[in-house]
Amino acid sequence: MIPVAKPLIGEEEIAELEKVLKSGFIAQGPKVAEFEEAFANYVGVEHAVATSSGTTALHTALLALGVGKGDEVITTPFSFAATGNCALYVGARPVFVDIDPQTFNIDPEGIEDAITEKTKAILPVHLYGQPAQMDRIMEISQEHDIPVVEDAAQAHGAKFQDQMVGSIGDMACFSFYPTKNMTTSEGGIITTNNSELAEKARIIRAHGEEERYQHSVLGYNFRMTDIAAAIGLAQLKKLDEFNRKRIENAEYITEHLKGISSIEPPYVSPNVKHVFHQYTVRVRDGKRNDLMNFLNQEGIGTGIHYPIPIYKQELYQNLGYTDHCSETEKAAAEVLSLPVHPSLTVEDLGKIVITLEQASDKLF
Ligand SMILES: Cc1ncc(COP(=O)(O)O)c(C=O)c1O
CATH class of the missing domain: 3.40.640.10 (Type I PLP-dependent aspartate aminotransferase-like (Major domain))
Structure with a gap:
């Protein structure tokens, strides 16, 4: 995995x-x-x-x-x-x-x-x-x-x-x-x-x-x-190198997602340095969980950051929160984080993009 x-x-x-x-x-x-x-x-x-x-x-x-x-x-x-x-x-x-x-x-x-x-x-x-x-x-x-x-x-x-x-x-x-x-x-x-x-x-x-x-x-x-x-x-002495690797890994995956329209790579604002704590895609057509299951079965770990808006947590519901933030709710249903950490090998990255291509053929 x-x-x-x-x-x-x-x-x-x-x-x-x-x-x-x-x-x-x-x-x-x-x-x-x-x-x-x-x-x-x-x-x-x-x-x-x-x-x-x-x-x-x-x-x-x-x-x-x-x-x-x-x-x-x-x-x-x-x-x-x-x-x-x-x-x-x-x-x-x-x-x-x-x-x-x-x-x-x-x-x-x-x-x-x-x-x-x-x-x-x-x-x-x-x-x-x-x-x-x-x-x-x-x-x-x-x-x-x-x-x-x-x-x-x-x-x-x-x-x-x-x-x-x-x-x-x-x-x-x-x-x-x-x-x-x-x-x-x-x-x-x-x-x-x-x-x-x-x-x-x-x-x-x-x-x-x-x-x-x-x-x-x-x-x-x-x-x-x-x-x-x-x-x-x-760790602090290694942070810049860790981040460099994260950014490089993110660029590699984004490049390979170009042909897959249903999986949207992360948007990077033009005026920032994004250090990719997470590489989080948006999965359209209600297929987020299908993609997650497919990747997990193929040995690729994923995360959902975050599946529930904070105001919808039981704690907040019990405090009387009735908020509805439509973009947050949409994101909670569509986001999926893929591995981007600095210890990924070239083989790992290759496997991630090939599996995404396979998933795209199969699921979308
Ligand atoms: C956005 C955000 N805020 C706060 C925290 C809390 O940090 P910690 O887990 O170190 O208490 C985390 C980490 O999990 C986080 O991701």
Whole structure:
């Protein structure tokens, strides 16, 4: 089976891990600080605050911005549930805006319509590794004086008009879950140029402690370990090469999809660097599940990102959500992610495109 995602761990990660394990520091310590500095430099921001996951990064970012009970956070329903849930954690209400059908990212024009007096943050997601339309989103943010938190969980190294994601909004959150473009096992990080927000995030991440055993605010244990940071340091050095390979793999598959009209390759906006966390096609004619089954039977792993809009999850239905975002619903029924990860071999890629051609003859 060619898996749809696969972390690439090499001797460098093992060597870094060995050093940490022998150092005596295995909780948050000097490696986390080193990783934060290296990641901030990579993204081109002043501060990075490492956390235990992408989800806790989002939770911490909203708390640092002071988002709380009764507030609203504008976001996309076409994402992993954590994107909406982080608003719920702080007592706020996620307000969902439909996507642009070409990029699958939040439609900026819908954001403006959704702004109310209660809106305290805008949370765009750079879905599949393609940056959201950040120029328009930042314009809206500035016009209405509402901060932007980028959910960059899937977009390490992606760029919007030559600007690194993670350096555009007021804050940004990355995930280092093993399927992501780089991993620390579990882990996350917040990036920002705002010293005050960074300091607040550091305090919230560690029990609200400004000094040892002095708790000024309600915080959490959302710390990253030095073990995770050691893996991250080795992975960060490889990130550009991983992304180069992902882009090359994506271009190869797209080239071979040219003759297959029912399987639409991903659209890449002209002004972005898309880093292909996922290579997600649209399958027309109600044939998505048939294609998925065919590929799986032939030994090609696939994923559906995401089959259910966040507002349609049982959790949200029980909270009274009755939204209907037509482009999101259409996408949820039509998308299929194919393997694009950097460990694919030439043979794997050949097998993927041949099997897609066979599927096209058989199914469409
Ligand atoms: C868009 C998005 N946001 C948030 C998260 C949460 O990250 P984590 O799994 O590290 O908590 C993920 C990852 O799964 C994600 O894909």
